[in-house]
Amino acid sequence: METTIKVENLSKSYANVKAVDHLNLSICRGEVFGLLGANGAGKSTTIECILGTKKQDSGTVSILGMDPQKERKKLFEKVGVQFQEANYQEKIRVSELCEVTASLYKTAKEYASLLHQFGLSDKLKSYVSELSGGQKQRLFIVLALIPNPEVVFLDELTTGLDARARRDVWKSLADLKAKGLTILLTSHFMDEVEALCDNIMILKKGSSIFYGTVQEAIAASPHKKFEDAYLWYTDEEERR
Numbered sequence: 062m063e064t065t066i067k068v069e070n071l072s073k074s075y076a077n078v079k080a081v082d083h084l085n086l087s088i089c090r091g092e093v094f095g096l097l098g099a100n101g102a103g104k105s106t107t108i109e110c111i112l113g114t115k116k117q118d119s120g121t122v123s124i125l126g127m128d129p130q131k132e133r134k135k136l137f138e139k140v141g142v143q144f145q146e147a148n149y150q151e152k153i154r155v156s157e158l159c160e161v162t163a164s165l166y167k168t169a170k171e172y173a174s175l176l177h178q179f180g181l182s183d184k185l186k187s188y189v190s191e192l193s194g195g196q197k198q199r200l201f202i203v204l205a206l207i208p209n210p211e212v213v214f215l216d217e218l219t220t221g222l223d224a225r226a227r228r229d230v231w232k233s234l235a236d237l238k239a240k241g242l243t244i245l246l247t248s249h250f251m252d253e254v255e256a257l258c259d260n261i262m263i264l265k266k267g268s269s270i271f272y273g274t275v276q277e278a279i280a281a282s283p284h285k286k287f288e289d290a291y292l293w294y295t296d297e298e299e300r301r
């Protein structure tokens with residue numbers, strides 16, 4: 062299997078916080094990988110080091126065969142990123158924002174079909190500021206997919222989406238995965254992780270405390286449900 066992302070011995074500290082501590086992971090083409098952990102566990106820092114927007118203190122990262130620190134521009138063409146809160150100007154329409162985003166890439170995808178896929182066709186002329194939270198969230202997924210990327214980073218994938226919209230997003234991602242898209246996502250919803258992820262890593266204070274499949278995580282815990290297993294892994298008291 063082709064490796065899309067390889068992280069070896071990655072560490073990154075801020076002042077006195079060890080945000081990421083000797084992480085190792087490997088993600089194949091077409092794999093959905095879930096990076097899990099409580100607030101502050103080190104997920105965003107790990108992702109930023111993989112993207113090259115933060116420089117690690119030590120360790121190596123390879124993404125699509127590139128060093129993200131050295132080949133940021135080339136990487137930019139092939140990677141999509143869903144941002145949580147973006148600083149868009151207030152008075153921009155959905156169509157304009159998609160247009161501007163598409164103009165940044167050589168091989169941009171037709172955004173109208175993406176808006177349709179994510180149930181936003183009727184919002185084309187709306188101002189971004191007028192969208193509901195869930196609609197904005199879906200728009201951010203669309204923006205991440207506009208580059209027609211080989212790898213996409215989805216941060217807190219479906220936070221704020223209603224039940225129907227979540228299922229629709231899951232379905233769309235499964236279709237993209239089938240076409241070979243590699244997906245690295247973070248999520249605080251264990252049903253979502255169970256439905257989507259081939260492999261997961263659970264982080265705690267920057268270290269990996271579990272790496273494998275959801276089934277393996279359940280099997281190695283005293284629990285039958287994944288959410289209970291997840292809490293067991295992350296909850297220190299109970300483990301002692």
Ligand SMILES: Nc1ncnc2c1ncn2[C@@H]1O[C@H](COP(=O)(O)OP(=O)(O)OP(=O)(O)O)[C@@H](O)[C@H]1O
Pocket residue numbers: 075076078079080098099100101102103104105106107
């Ligand atoms: N720029 C920064 N300066 C100092 N400390 C930081 C900085 N960014 C993150 N940290 C610290 O590093 C640790 C890891 O943070 P990180 O944002 O990677 O966690 P996370 O798992 O993404 O959390 P969340 O689920 O809340 O998004 C936290 O203790 C955080 O306070």
